[in-house]
Amino acid sequence: MKLRYWLFLLLCNLLWAGNMVTGKYVVTEFTPLWITFLRWAISIVILFPIAHFYEKPDWKMVIKQSWLKLAFMGILGIVLFNILTYSALKYTSSTNASLVSALNPAIIMILSVFLLKERMTFVQIMGLIISFFGVVVILTQGNPLQILYTNYNKGDLLMLGVDLSWAVYSIMGKKMTGVPPITATAISSCIGVLMMLPFLFNEPLQFNKITTHGIAGIVYIALFASVCAFVLWNISVRSLGAGKASISLNLIPIYTAVINLLLGKHLDQAQIWGGLIVLAGMLLTSNIFKQKREAVNFTIPKVHQAK
Known part of the structure; x- marks a missing residue:
């Protein structure tokens, strides 16, 4: 039943919005590398048993083939x-970070055209343009005409790299049809943790900075924003596809803004208007207004090789 997977995505994005807010505080006590390492080192301890008893994969075969x-x-x-x-959260607000991340669906759809040979409608293309303009409003603090002269916030620019890495990750997740989703998350996170190990020696933990709030933040990020959210995301992507699932990512800036407002923070006009423009563009991009429009074929023609 498709409704179940959309409900999974609603919860998944709420947990990721919490990660944005929590990460803003935790990054004052841990470096980005240590947050990432601790997040997934804790997560794999839980993910592997879940995958083993729930999905019952052939571990040797999965690793050998994929x-x-x-x-x-x-x-x-x-x-x-x-x-x-x-790293971005060290320089920008959690609200700004989540608003820039709203470009994710657009990037996923653009990459799907090139990598998965999918089609885009004219309305979707207009939605991408509108969404990009909304991000420009956020990046330039409400002065888009100053795009060539603005000293951009480093954190906002780093979030564009976050969008790109997540888009490619999601498309790869869709193509991993031979590996159960929880198993794929467990193994890929284990590989990621092993890759980070050698670099930790250059960034020793500063125990004098660590508080109970920081430890609680790490636990939240590991259990809820990692184990729960990534499992829910990969299960949903496998059923709905990366393009459809990515529509739900538009909820992250909304959730984040609500959480920040509940915590007593305020939104400036550039964030409000830029966010509304981004979300309006995403509604068009997602084709939420059902249509029977003729698709504009932007797929890359296949090259026929000589036999």
Whole structure:
């Protein structure tokens, strides 16, 4: 039943919005590398038993046949995505970070055209343009005409890299049809943790900075924003597809804004208007207004090789 997977996505994105807010505080006590490492080191302890008893995979066969794809998923979705996210939160607000991340569906759809040979309608293309304009409004603090002269916030620019890494990760997740979703998450996160190990020696933990709030934040990020959210996301992507599932990512800035407002923070006009423009563009991109429009074929023509 498709409704179940959409409900999974509603919860998944709420948990990720919490990660944005929590990460903003945790990054003051841990470096982005240590947050990412601890997040997934804790997560794999839970993910592997769940995968083993629930999905019952043939571990040797999975690793033998798909280790390269799983390694790339570990690099993109575990290491790069997380380190860039927490690095961005050192320089920008959680609201801004979530608003820029709203470009994710657009990037996924663009990559789907090139990598999965999917089609886009004219309305979807207009939605992409509108969404990009909304992000420009956020990046330029409400002065889009100053795009060539603005000193951009480093965190907002890093979030564009986060969007790209997540888009490729999601598309790869869709193509991992031979590996159960929880198993794929467990193995790719384990690979990511092993890759980070050598770099930890250059960034020793500063125990004098760590508080109970920081430890609680790490636990939340590991259990809820990692184990629960990633499992729900991968299960939903496998059923609905990366393109459809990515529509739900538009909820992250809404959830984040609500959480921040409940915590007593305020939104400035650039964030409000830019966010509304981004979301309006995403509604068009997702084709939420059902149509029977003729698709504009932007697929890359196949090259016929000589036999």
